[in-house]
Amino acid sequence: MSRRSLLLFLLLLLFCMSSRAYAVDEENCLLCHRYSGLGRIDKEGRKHLYYVNESLYNQSVHAKVRCGECHTDIKGFPHGTVKKVDCAAVCHLVDPSSNTPFSHAKMIEKFELSVHGRGPKDKPKQHAEDLPTCTYCHDNRIYPPVSKLAKQEQGIAREILDRCRGCHTRDDWTNVFYYHFTERLNQRRSSKRMVELCTSCHEDEEKMARHNIKTVGTFRDTFHWQAIKYGDPNAPNCITCHAPVGYFSHEIMPKTDLRSAIYKDNLVRTCSNQGGVQACHPDATPSFAQGNIHPAQYKTGFYENKADALLRKREIEKGQMKPFQTLLGQTLKVAAGDQRYYQNIILLLIKYFYMVLIGGLIGCMIVHQVLDYFATRRELRRVVSKVL
Ligand code: HEC
Ligand code: HEC
Ligand code: HEC
Ligand code: HEC
Ligand code: HEC
Ligand code: HEC
Incomplete structure (x- = not known):
């Protein structure tokens, strides 16, 4: 083989290989963003890293979405500052179930109706900056390898993926769909990480006091938390109770809302978790469901916690609650x-x-x-x- 044809062959091989992977970087963003040193320090002294690891990106849930479909305002290079990403943006993917262009708009609509939503446009909630945003809770999640999933969840195994490959002969396509399904067969965050996520706000006394809700730090004193700590797969985390069977993960409602999983009339259903992944208390009775999940934090006479203290003070002032001493x-x-x-x-x-x-x-x-x-x-x- 002559040198030239070898080069041509290599180029062709390269071309074929790259066309098999998803053509995410058509826009050539990684030309610059592949450098691990790309970053800067802003006026407040915070470090920003602008490095994007291509191989990790290609294993992530957004692997098929092009950079410019989210960072929509980049028109030429070098580009200036970039606007915040709108998670409701429509990308080139098509939802195969309805054949409509895909976006998270529907999900955002629902999220906005939950307790973490910003409230109606004409009457937004006070202290909206305390509310979680999409990117507060989500990063660009990496699909775990099948071997790791197989260890955690029954029914997922390398040989099942091999079975798919018996019919679907393009490995990258098959891998993506296998991961797409298996990733969602269970809650993806571990219970520990879920508790860490939610308590990062819900243990913040000042923040919670601004919204008139109690902190839930005492969750870590409960049996439920002990069970999570020791890896019991049945132990409930925050989502298990606040968005149980029949609710989407974002449909967390205040306890006063009739539809809320923690509204007093729905508690038996929530505790029993019939049909849920976790086996909870199938025989729960109304009196069982009255149990105190988030016990208040007081020391005798003193409140350990500012949010509780403020709340009690208001209740006492309104005459709903008598002071402890009396x-x-x-x-x-x-x-x-x-x-x-x-x-x-x-x-x-x-x-x-x-x-x-x-x-x-x-x-x-x-x-x-x-x-x-x-x-x-x-x-x-x-x-x-x-x-x-
Ligand atoms: C010519 C090199 C180059 C290319 C190509 C490039 N970038 Fe950048 N990008 C940079 C540099 C340099 C910075 C840091 C800019 C700064 O500090 O203001 C940056 C910053 C960013 C930021 C962070 C901006 C901020 O203010 O937080 C985003 C997001 C970004 N780039 C996205 C992209 C996307 C998407 C593409 C492809 C469409 C792309 N870049 C292509 C060089 C590049
Ligand atoms: C699914 C949407 C999505 C895609 C696709 C996407 N990004 Fe981003 N990117 C985000 C979000 C969300 C942020 C967080 C900042 C924000 O909210 O704007 C971000 C932040 C960044 C930042 C800045 C990090 C920082 O610390 O501020 C860079 C640089 C960046 N992206 C580059 C890229 C490159 C390069 C690609 C393509 C390989 C890409 N992004 C693809 C949504 C996306
Ligand atoms: C016996 C052969 C066979 C096996 C094994 C198989 N598939 Fe399929 N698959 C098909 C056929 C045929 C279709 C098209 C069916 C149709 O359109 O009704 C299809 C369709 C699909 C589609 C829909 C594609 C689209 O764009 O409409 C997905 C996704 C898929 N299979 C994933 C998988 C996964 C993941 C596995 C392994 C768990 C798997 N398949 C195992 C034969 C198979
Ligand atoms: C308070 C934290 C929180 C906020 C804010 C949040 N989510 Fe989620 N989201 C979750 C949890 C928890 C799940 C359940 C998934 C899991 O961990 O298994 C989830 C699931 C999802 C899923 C399902 C896919 C998956 O990976 O399981 C999508 C898509 C999603 N969220 C998008 C969004 C968008 C878009 C927003 C912004 C409107 C948003 N989320 C805001 C916590 C949050
Ligand atoms: C075993 C089920 C269960 C688990 C696990 C659970 N909760 Fe709750 N949560 C409840 C119930 C039931 C209520 C309403 C009854 C009450 O006031 O105690 C509630 C109330 C709340 C309230 C409202 C407090 C108020 O008085 O306004 C918040 C906030 C809350 N939970 C957050 C969390 C967070 C964060 C986690 C995870 C660390 C969590 N919950 C875990 C069942 C649970
Ligand atoms: C970024 C901070 C933040 C994170 C993270 C967060 N929350 Fe919240 N949460 C709030 C704020 C602020 C409110 C009060 C909203 C209001 O005033 O309407 C709230 C309200 C609630 C309520 C309603 C309490 C009531 O009865 O009025 C529940 C239940 C709740 N959150 C559960 C959760 C769970 C479960 C998670 C984890 C998936 C979570 N939160 C993550 C900030 C957060």
């Missing part, structure tokens, strides 16, 4: 809401009882061991001096 002297027959005070005192007493018990036990054990050590030494010395 309650202590009264009988237990108080308004239903007040029961929580007593529950918390009992919980705290139990906590302190165990702290003293366990601390005392371990303390005594250490003292016992130390005394035992000296006694043994003395005994040894006595025996040795006798023998000598």
